[in-house]
Amino acid sequence: xxxxxxxxxxxxxxxxxxxxxxxxxxxxxxxxxxxxxxxxxxxxxxxxxxxxxxxxxxxxxxxxxxxxxxxxxxxxxxxxxxxxxxxxxxxxxxxxxxxxxxxxxxxxxxxxxxxxxxxxxxxxxxxxxxxxxxxxxxxxxxxxxxxxxxxxxxxxxxxxxxxxxxxxxxxxxxxxxxxxxxxxxxxxxxxxxxxxxxxxxxxxxxxxxxxxxxxxxxxxxxxxxxxxxxxxxxxxxxxxxxxxxxxxxxxxxxxxxxxxxxxxxxxxxxxxxxxxxxxxxxxxxxx
Amino acid sequence: xxxxxxxxxxxxxxxxxxxxxxxxxxxxxxxxxxxxxxxxxxxxxxxxxxxxxxxxxxxxxxxxxxxxxxxxxxxxxxxxxxxxxxxxxxxxxxxxxxxxxxxxxxxxxxxxxxxxxxxxxxxxxxxxxxxxxxxxxxxxxxxxxxxxxxxxxxxxxxxxxxxxxxxxxxxxxxxxxxxxxxxxxxxxxxxxxxxxxxxxxxxxxxxxxxxxxxxxxxxxxxxxxxxxxxxxxxxxxxxxxxxxxxxxxxxxxxxxxxxxxxxxxxxxxxxxxxxxxxxxxxxxxxxxxxxxxxxxxxx
Numbered sequence: 001x002x003x004x005x006x007x008x009x010x011x012x013x014x015x016x017x018x019x020x021x022x023x024x025x026x027x028x029x030x031x032x033x034x035x036x037x038x039x040x041x042x043x044x045x046x047x048x049x050x051x052x053x054x055x056x057x058x059x060x061x062x063x064x065x066x067x068x069x070x071x072x073x074x075x076x077x078x079x080x081x082x083x084x085x086x087x088x089x090x091x092x093x094x095x096x097x098x099x100x101x102x103x104x105x106x107x108x109x110x111x112x113x114x115x116x117x118x119x120x121x122x123x124x125x126x127x128x129x130x131x132x133x134x135x136x137x138x139x140x141x142x143x144x145x146x147x148x149x150x151x152x153x154x155x156x157x158x159x160x161x162x163x164x165x166x167x168x169x170x171x172x173x174x175x176x177x178x179x180x181x182x183x184x185x186x187x188x189x190x191x192x193x194x195x196x197x198x199x200x201x202x203x204x205x206x207x208x209x210x211x212x213x214x215x216x217x218x219x220x221x222x223x224x225x226x227x228x229x230x231x232x233x234x235x236x237x238x239x240x241x242x243x244x245x246x247x248x249x250x251x252x253x254x255x256x257x258x259x260x261x262x263x264x265x266x267x268x269x270x271x272x273x274x275x276x277x278x279x280x281x282x283x284x285x286x287x
Numbered sequence: 288x289x290x291x292x293x294x295x296x297x298x299x300x301x302x303x304x305x306x307x308x309x310x311x312x313x314x315x316x317x318x319x320x321x322x323x324x325x326x327x328x329x330x331x332x333x334x335x336x337x338x339x340x341x342x343x344x345x346x347x348x349x350x351x352x353x354x355x356x357x358x359x360x361x362x363x364x365x366x367x368x369x370x371x372x373x374x375x376x377x378x379x380x381x382x383x384x385x386x387x388x389x390x391x392x393x394x395x396x397x398x399x400x401x402x403x404x405x406x407x408x409x410x411x412x413x414x415x416x417x418x419x420x421x422x423x424x425x426x427x428x429x430x431x432x433x434x435x436x437x438x439x440x441x442x443x444x445x446x447x448x449x450x451x452x453x454x455x456x457x458x459x460x461x462x463x464x465x466x467x468x469x470x471x472x473x474x475x476x477x478x479x480x481x482x483x484x485x486x487x488x489x490x491x492x493x494x495x496x497x498x499x500x501x502x503x504x505x506x507x508x509x510x511x512x513x514x515x516x517x518x519x520x521x522x523x524x525x526x527x528x529x530x531x532x533x534x535x536x537x538x539x540x541x542x543x544x545x546x547x548x549x550x551x552x553x554x555x556x557x558x559x560x561x562x563x564x565x566x567x568x569x570x571x572x573x574x575x576x577x578x579x580x581x582x583x584x585x586x
Contacts, residue, residue: 034395035342038402042502085513088341089563092506096556099428099503103550121427122410196349197410200403207396245414251407258400 001239009133010125010246014231016140017192018201022227023147024185025206026220027178031158034203035084036073036179039091040186043069045195046098047187048120053105058120062187069094070183074176123194123247125235136188143184154178155216192231193247201227204254208261230254308545316434317498317541323439323446324495325507325537329530330453331491332508334484336516338464342395343380343485345505346402348492350376352501353409355426360412366441369496373489376405381482409501428500428552442494449490456483461522503552507533510559514566532562 001007028037047065048058073087119127128136147154157164157174165171189198209223234250241249309315335344354372355365383397409426453460463470463477471477488508495504511532515525540555547554 029396032395034399035345038342038345038399084339084341085336085509085516088345088505088509089513089560092503092510093556093560095502096506096553096560099500099550099556100553102428103548103553194410196406197403199399200407203396203399203403207400210396243415245410248407248411248414251403255400255404255407258397262397 001236005130006126006128007235007239009128009130010235011232013128013133013136013140014125014192014235015228016137016144017188018227018231019224020140020144020147020185021189021198021201022205022209022224023144023151023220024182025202025204025227026209026223027147027154027158027206028182028202029206029210030155030216030219031178033182034199035087037182037186037202038199039073039087039094040066040070040183041190041195041198042091042095042098044186044190044198045120046094046101048190048195049098049101049105052120053101059187059191062190063184066183066187067180070179071176074172074179119194120190121194121196122245123190123192123197125192125246126238128191132191136191139184140188143181143188146181150174150177150181151220155220159216193250197247197251200251200254201230204251204258205230208258211258211261211265226257227254230257304546308542312436313434314541314545316436316439318538319439320434320442320498321537321541322534323442324498325533326530327446327449327491328495328504328507329511329533330450330526331487332512332533333515333526333529334453334460334464335488335508336512337461338484340485340488341509342398344488344492344508346380346398346405347373347376347485347489348496348501348504348508349402350405351492351496351504352426353405353412354493355496355501356409356412356416359426360416366438366493366497369493370490372405373493373496374486376401377482377485377489381485426500427502428550434498438497442497445490445494449487449494452483452487456480460484499552499555503556506552506556506559507537510556510563511536514559514563517563517566517570532559536562 002011025037028034044062044066047061047063049061050065051058051061054061153164153169153174157169157171161171185202186198189201192198193201205223205226208226209219213219213222230250230253233253234246234248237249237253238244238246309318332344335341350372351369354368354370356368357372358365358368379401380398383394383401413426459470459475460480460483462473463475463480467477491508492504495507499507512529514532515529518528519525536555536558539558540551543554543558544551
């Protein structure tokens with residue numbers, strides 16, 4: 001398998017992108033910002049297609065669009081939890097813009113450029129060149145390090161914003177900083193699994209880790225491990241079964257892991273509620 | 288007349304433009320289908336926004352895509368795929384949101400995972416089907432060119448059925464949506480209502496997805512309703528306004544798309560978002576004005 005250069009590139013980029021997604025995804029779930037992550041993924045799609053329509057590097061459009069929107073969401077959302085209805089209205093329009101750029105791009109270029117749109121929507125990890133893969137890996141490593149560097153205040157701010165705020169933690173700065181990092185992760189993951197599927201790589205490992213352990217640090221590590229397992233498993237599966245697209249295989253494994261975690265959590269909570277004395281208040285167990 | 292020879296010529300003369308618009312049967316059928324869909328989306332979307340189930344609605348709309356792609360792969364009618372997938376999706380979502388006990392964050396993670404998995408499945412179906420990329424684009428972003436008279440007929444019956452069910456459960460649903468705890472205490476079956484509503488939402492999404500595409504359904508469901516709820520909190524006028532706005536953006540969007548080279552999804556989403564923004568800014572300006580009145584002045 002590793003005799004092929006495209007597989008080596010896919011593993012190089014995929015490994016670090018998955019770790020970054022797992023780390024960011026845990027915070028996304030912890031902060032109940034899954035819907036905002038979804039919005040960012042659609043912004044990534046529109047940004048990439050705008051760049052394609054304008055004839056510049058897709059990555060430029062990806063990073064500019066996601067970071068700009070992340071800054072906007074972080075700065076405008078003055079409450080702890082941005083309103084889903086507002087996010088929904090905005091990104092329905094962003095998707096409409098994406099449809100516009102798609103039609104400009106497809107009609108502007110002669111021939112079968114529809115593949116570019118498919119690449120943006122559903123990823124093309126097997127099509128990465130060695131340079132692309134190295135670039136993606138370096139950025140993913142930097143983002144993962146940055147996430148780990150702010151992990152402590154971020155966890156504090158996510159778990160107990162009131163106490164964190166009263167102790168002088170700059171909640172808004174932490175929130176905006178996290179959104180920007182999330183934007184970079186989204187732009188990165190778009191190249192690997194595509195704009196439409198990256199939510200799976202954010203939400204599924206993070207959600208599974210949250211269901212499996214109550215300890216935040218263990219959860220963070222577990223989320224990264226689960227994302228990595230999904231990525232490696234997906235790449236191997238799609239190599240063995242040729243007709244299986246890699247992005248689908250990755251998301252399918254991540255979803256299966258989440259389903260397993262949810263099942264386990266339900267079985268355990270069933271046992272717990274059958275016990276005569278409740279061991280712990282649920283609110284405390286969450287911390 | 289030049290309108291009979293030119294397909295995409297806008298003469299800026301209302302009567303002849305309207306004649307040009309309704310000259311071809313496909314366009315008449317698109318307008319009819321758009322009308323039915325807008326009424327459905329306007330009413331059901333209003334409840335969706337009220338119940339703050341925007342994310343669930345988005346996920347359901349995304350699930351329409353694998354349904355359509357799977358139906359194409361299996362050689363079944365597209366409508367069957369849309370309605371089947373959205374029905375199954377509604378059942379899955381209602382189980383997910385009921386069974387999760389560890390709070391909001393896990394629930395949204397579950398909804399997000401369901402959505403991403405659905406999209407991945409759709410992509411698998413499309414790639415197994417073998418590179419029909421133009422159909423992929425229209426599944427995701429919609430087309431109004433291929434709507435047949437038979438489809439309009441089916442849509443009409445579905446729309447009537449959905450509105451009838453909504454009229455039946457509307458009152459208790461409103462009660463349960465506004466104050467779930469009190470409604471439950473008063474004996475309203477909130478869980479059954481939640482399931483029924485998700486199924487209705489799935490029905491609306493499946494019907495809408497045929498025209499706007501899986502990714503843009505959401506625009507017609509959420510934006511007119513969100514605009515209406517900014518203006519009034521009262522159910523009657525709110526529902527009417529939501530339907531009126533949905534109708535307006537659908538008709539205008541279809542009309543503009545007919546005369547322009549750009550897709551209908553873009554026009555519908557842009558018009559509805561523009562309306563939303565204008566209303567929001569107007570309301571903010573009004574509130575400022577009201578606020579800056581001197582103390583003691585009549586309100």
